Amino acid sequence: MRHGKRLLQVFMLALLTLAFAVQAQAANPDYFYKNLVDINYVKPLVKVPNPEGVKLIDSRPYQGKYIQGYIPTAISLPDSEFEKKAAELLPKDKNVTLVFYCEGPECKLSHNSARKAEKLGYKNVKVYPGGYPEWVKAGNYPAIGVENVKEMLTKGETFLLVDSRPLVKFLEGSIPSAVSIPDSGFEKKTGLLPVDKSTQLVFFCGGYECPLSHSSARKAMALGYSNVKVCEAGEPAWAKLYGASGGGLKVQTGGVEGAISVEQFKKILAEKPDSIQLIDVRDADEFAAGHSPSAVNIPVNELEKKLPGMKFDKPVVFVCATGSRSGEAYYMTRDLRKDVKDVFYLEATTKWSKDGTCTITDNKKK
Template identity: 50%
Template sequence: MKANRIFSMLLIVALAGALLSGCAGHQAAAPAESAFKPFHDVVDMAFVEQHVTIPMAENVMLIDSRPYKPKYIEGHIPMAVSIPDSQFAKMTDKLPADKNALLIFYCGGLKCALSHKSAAKAEALGYKNVKVFAEGYPKWMSVKSHYPSVSAEWVKSQMDKGTDMVLVDSRPKRKQYDQGHIPSAISIPDMQFDEHKGQLPPDKNKLLVFYCGGLHCTLSHKSAAKAITMGYTNVKVFAEGYPAWVAYAGKPAATAKTTAVKAGQEEGSIDHDEFRRILAEAPESILLVDVRDAEEYKRGTLKSAINIPVDELEGKIKTLPSDKPVVFICGTGARSGESFYMVQDLRPELKNVYYLDGELTIGKDGSYTIKKPQ
C-alpha cells in the first residue's frame, strides 16, 4: 500500500511537470504571434491635416505602408508616397536624404501593424522625427470634406471596365486641355469652375475624378473641394495627373482638330450637300443626334443617329463630345435649330455644333430626302 501511494504521488508530480512544461512552451511561442509593438510616437488627425499640403513641404513625407495593389492605387491620403512595409528594405531610396525630415507613416487603421513596423525600421535607419498616424486611412476618409487620391493604374482600370464615372480636367482649356488630355475627360478649368459646373452630372452620387498637372498642381484639389461643397459624395483626385497618365498609358488624347463642316446659309446650319457627303463617306466622323420624340425615332431614323429628344437634351447636354462635330436633325429644322441654340447657351465652348435646316423625310430602311426650308 505504501509503495502504491508513493507511485501515485510521483505520477501526479510528473503530470504536473508536464503540464507546466506545456504551458511554458505555449507561452514561449506567444511572442512570435504578438511580435508587433505599437510605435512610441503616435499622432492624430489634426497633426496629419496640419502637414498635408499641396505640394508637400520638402522636409515632410507622408508614407502609406499598405500594399501598393490593390490598396494604395484605389485610394490613399492625398500626397502620400507608397512604401509598402513588405518592400521597405528595397525602397529606402524613396526616403528623404535629410534624417531630420518629418516622416508620418499610416496604414489601414488601429488594427494594422504595418505603419508601426515601418516607422521602427525608419528610426533604425537613423531618422529622428518619425510618427505614426495609427487611425490611418479609415479615419481620414471618415471626414466628409476629405477625399482620396487614386493612381493611374486605377483610373485606367475603371476606363477599361466601363465604370460610370466623370473624369474632369481642371487645367486651363486652351493652353493645356486642348493640347492633350486623358481620353473621355471633360474640361472644367478650376478658374472657371462656377461657369462650367453645369457640365457635372445631376446625380450627386456619381463618381467624379479630378486631375490636373501633377503633384505640384493644386487645381484638381480645389475643384474636388468645390464639388464636395456642392453635395457630391463620391469624389476622388488623380493627384499625379496628366504627366503620370502619359507615363503609364502612353500618348495622351489630343483634342481632335476636326475639319470644319461646311455651313449652310442660316447660322449654325449644315450645308445639305455636305450633310449627304458625310453620311455617304464618313458617318462615324460626326455625332448625329435625332431630337424628335422617341416614338418618331422608332418609326424610322438615319442609321448612325442616336435619339435625344429635345425635351431631354438640357439634362444630357454634358454628354455631347468635344472631339467631333455634332449635328442635330428633326423633321423640319425647328427642333434641331432649338437644340443648336440650347448648346450655344449651355455649352458655348462646343464650336463644332450644327443642325439640319429643312424638311427631312426618313424611310424605315434609313433612306432619306431633304427639302430646302420654305
C-alpha cells in the same frame, strides 16, 4: 497637519496620473509605435506643394491598396519593400518628420515601418494609426492612382473624369473620356457636373506638383458632391504609362503657342532678369516657399480681376510649377488685354528654392 494633507494630495495625484498612463498604454496594442498622431495633425500636411520638413508615407501594398485609394500627397513605400526602397524614397535629411500610416488601428505595417525608419537614424518618426480608413470616414477626399483610372475606364464604371487644367492644355491632349472644367472657371461651368451628387467625380491636372485638381475637388465637395477623388499623377503619368491620348483636339501650333524658349528664359534669369516682367501665378504659400527674386506674385485665380488695371512696360512672362497655370494666365491675358503684345509663359516644370535658384525641366523633353 496641513503639510501632511498636502503630501497626501500630491501622492493621490501621482497615483491618478500613473493610472491614466497605464490605462492609455493598455488601450494601445503592443505593436503600436511610441509616437502617435491623429487626423488633426495629418490634415495640414495634405497640401500642394508639400509642407517643408515632413513626409507622409503609405505603408500598404502599392497595387492592392495604394492605387485604389490613399491620403493625398502621401508617397507609397510598402513595408514589405522598405529595405529595398527606403534609400530611394526617404529624404536624406534625417531630421525630416516622417508620418507613416496604413489600414487603420489593426494594421501593423506603419508601426513596423516607423521602427525601421528609426533604426536608419530618422529622429522625428510618427504613426497615424487611424490611417486611410479614418481619413475617408471623416469625409475627406482620397487620391487614386492613374492605374485605377485606367481600370475604371476599361470596366466601363460610371464616373465623371474632369481635367482641371486650362482648356489649351486639354486640347493638346488629355485622358480619354475626360471633360474640361478648368479650375479657374469652375464656378462658371458647374452645369457640366452631374445632377446626381452621389456620382463619382475624379479630378486630375498636370501631375503631383499641380494643385488645380485638389482645388476643384474641394469646390465640388462644397457643392455637396459626396464621392470625390483626385488622380494626383494626372495627365503626365497617363501619357507615360499609356501613351499620349486624344482627350480633345490636337492643336497644331507649330510649337507651343506663347511659350518662351526654356533656354532663353534661363539666360534671361541669369543675365538680365530686369528685362522682363516676371509674374509667378502660383498660390501665395508656394511663392513664399521659394521664387525668383525678380518675380511678383499674382495667383492665377486673382489675375482676371487685376488684369484691367495692370501696367505692362516690359515683355511679360508668366511662370508656375508645371506650365498649367502659367499657360492659363497667358490665354487670359490675351483675351482680356489685347493691347499687350509681348506676353509669354514658361512651358516647363519648375522647383524654386528659398535662395531664389530654380531647377527647370522643359516639359517637351520630359
